[in-house]
Amino acid sequence: MNQSGLPDWRDSLPWPGAETHKHARGRLGVVSGKATQTGAARLAARAGLRIGAGLVRILCPPDAAPVIGPAIEGIMLTPFGSPEALAEAAGGMDAVVVGPAAGVNEMTRDNVRALAFTGAALVVDADGLTAFEHWPEGLFEALDRDDVLTPHEGEFRRLFPGLLEAGRQPAAVEASRRAGAVVVLKGPATVIAAPDGRLAVNDNGTPWLATAGTGDVLAGMIGGLVAQRMDSFDAARAAVWMHAEAARGFGPGLIAEDLPGRLPAVLAALYEQAG
């Protein structure tokens, strides 16, 4: 991930100690889309749980609960009926992922902004970004420096028109400065930029990740690390690297559902090195 070839975020990965209990290990919320669009939240939630968040809760519109319920066990579920109720439900969270399959509409904007004023760090992905295409300041003014935006190039162009013409790295740096949050510009060589000027380019990307739902998994992984109080810039770098590492080990035929189940092997290798 840097010149030495060794990921320098490795030493700040959050491993549980003997005294760690599930609450202390970090609480992650994941906001689900409507009843027909719940798979993205389940992917993100499972990824967040696998990467070490001690408690993961899907926050969903009430009519989505019967769809999600049969498909989860260790993940918890809370329906919410309004942005205020969402913010209240997110009150006890360390981090929240919002945006996957959320819909590009006013409700998504309201939900993102309601969450931004809780104490939880946000990971804003997908529709959570595009919903602010015509009102980017409505997003940026709500963000803190520990929040993370995870656009692919299309989403990036909508939020930061013209910026990519300067190149991906300068674009990410400037976007992070404007947003006041960590920006993960996804692509073959994902760029991660922090508002304080830190910049990293991921070097283990793989084409096998070009399949639906892998972005949801990545958002859940970042959220899961941030929930464990890892620095958001390091969390984003670590998650991007592990996400690609999990995919590379699988190769052709990979689908997003495979990724969370491959995290234990990736984590175990890192844990042994941390030895």
Next chain:
Amino acid sequence: MNQSGLPDWRDSLPWPGAETHKHARGRLGVVSGKATQTGAARLAARAGLRIGAGLVRILCPPDAAPVIGPAIEGIMLTPFGSPEALAEAAGGMDAVVVGPAAGVNEMTRDNVRALAFTGAALVVDADGLTAFEHWPEGLFEALDRDDVLTPHEGEFRRLFPGLLEAGRQPAAVEASRRAGAVVVLKGPATVIAAPDGRLAVNDNGTPWLATAGTGDVLAGMIGGLVAQRMDSFDAARAAVWMHAEAARGFGPGLIAEDLPGRLPAVLAALYEQAG
């Protein structure tokens, strides 16, 4: 698959490159049957996703959505209430599979014809074929040369009465000419014919495929390759071969649900050869 023993479609398999993203990799739609008949669509969709379509969306009658929802994650879901709504939902697709568990009725005919006039290549299977038993021209006039029909012998006889008496290969050639589409005549030695006269006979067939749902998986695999812009004749040949290869490696006790999960190993072997 041909005289040399090496599949000559191997060089045209679509592998993602460093710059490939999920939309570019191909978008596949799969039309589900009614609420009690959704398993076929899920098998086809998962197969299409495994074989490399970047985005796969099940298009379903509204009352089927709560049944499908809990069983999918990376696969997306759009309910439709009319043939027009189906065609609109399929607007952004590169290929659409229609027919598995669709029902032999007017709605299926309307759905197939509505889809035929979108830009998506069609894979018409099962009930999507039988529904035109008494009006084959209603199907044929709607087809393009990149569309694919996948009848077993019973379905073939209904659409092309008398043709099989000339033998399977001449029958497939003539059927393809009449339909103006690729025809996959399934059986122990599946015959694939294109309207331009190309003809191939698959040689790795296996009796373990004689179990419910394997045809749905095959339709999804063909659709998944066509969605990646592989030539439809080559896509059909490649899918038929890989489908049988996945089954042969399993042997006795195979059920259709096993097949999508075995595609990664089949793909990996082909990818290494493509080296």
Next chain:
Amino acid sequence: MNQSGLPDWRDSLPWPGAETHKHARGRLGVVSGKATQTGAARLAARAGLRIGAGLVRILCPPDAAPVIGPAIEGIMLTPFGSPEALAEAAGGMDAVVVGPAAGVNEMTRDNVRALAFTGAALVVDADGLTAFEHWPEGLFEALDRDDVLTPHEGEFRRLFPGLLEAGRQPAAVEASRRAGAVVVLKGPATVIAAPDGRLAVNDNGTPWLATAGTGDVLAGMIGGLVAQRMDSFDAARAAVWMHAEAARGFGPGLIAEDLPGRLPAVLAALYEQAG
């Protein structure tokens, strides 16, 4: 299974040939219990599919369909609203399993009797037996010699009071004669008796099978073999042996859900011997 130690049913196992298609391979129906009691039918159906029935269809009360739907793919589903509708739905079946989680009541009696007058061979298990405790002739008069009853000792005592006092083998012989059907008296050494006097005692029993749902799996396995036109006495012997073999290979911690997935290995070993 007999003196030589080699199962003499081995040579009559139904293996598909090059020309076999799914319909020819055998069609199995499984009758589900009510909406809260559908798991037994799903276990039986999956076992029947794994053991080689080409088509397996669960027949269920209408309100059970939304529960079963999300959990099946290659297995088909038909709701029925009356014994007459059930018999009609079973019309195309080669064999039907009835009884698991069916309920001990008049509807179960009506369903069993309606099925008995279709052309399908019956496997009557669990509540399908107990429901006739006070009217055994209502069951026996409806049975044919290719039907199979699969009682454990408690169910056996209810249908054949007093018979077990003579010992398990004579009891099974007499029960089979009275019922006019194959009787599988389950236990540590399962006894299988046919109305023509054939008798076998299974010798690979294992205590790990003493867990909920294993009887449902066995009923599905017998049904799956009978659907493939294996002689019912041989089918029962073969299924009982394979069922135990699958369990023995697993050992402690076995649950019924494990069994269908272990059948491929058991079948493969038999297939190789059949060489």
Next chain:
Amino acid sequence: MNQSGLPDWRDSLPWPGAETHKHARGRLGVVSGKATQTGAARLAARAGLRIGAGLVRILCPPDAAPVIGPAIEGIMLTPFGSPEALAEAAGGMDAVVVGPAAGVNEMTRDNVRALAFTGAALVVDADGLTAFEHWPEGLFEALDRDDVLTPHEGEFRRLFPGLLEAGRQPAAVEASRRAGAVVVLKGPATVIAAPDGRLAVNDNGTPWLATAGTGDVLAGMIGGLVAQRMDSFDAARAAVWMHAEAARGFGPGLIAEDLPGRLPAVLAALYEQAG
């Protein structure tokens, strides 16, 4: 688990014998939370089934049944509409787990107390403990010496305020005396105390268990052993040790859903030693 390093509960583990049938092997009930909170019960039930209870039944509020139904097969399901109905449904059980995701409210108190007056041994966990924070005697007076309480430190403090100041071991001893039941005080070194003064400290704890749902799995494991008529103190010690052993073998990335599937390997190793 004791000075010799060999678990002295090993010899009292319940293994099925040739004559054991599923009813004799032990019947376990697990009380589910409301419709959005059913995952905990499913985890506990599956764990109880894996560890050897012959029959496991989830007892659930009526509106939770459609959520649980699609996710279970060998596990049975009975809806209940009142504490009286719950007690009646639990009538045939050897042990019942109550508390996971139950809600901290009067209904939970009523359910626990209704169950306490059936013949089933209770495992009271999570909300089943916290619900009695302001009325601990309402819980204690209902308990028998074969019942088990499984608090983590937070739950322990609510039921036994001040007791932990004396240290974990004396606190557990005194709590067990007051409650008149076995107390499992969870933590890095879980303490197990019986009302007759027996005391044990588990020594194979692992931080990987600090993830949501592992407590539900443990409750189900204890319940599964108690249902098999293992002494409750020994059952608690055995379950705590096996639970940690299953987790240690997995390592980083463990989630609660992994644990039941790892029990067969843990059980097999113990079974071989039991030789």
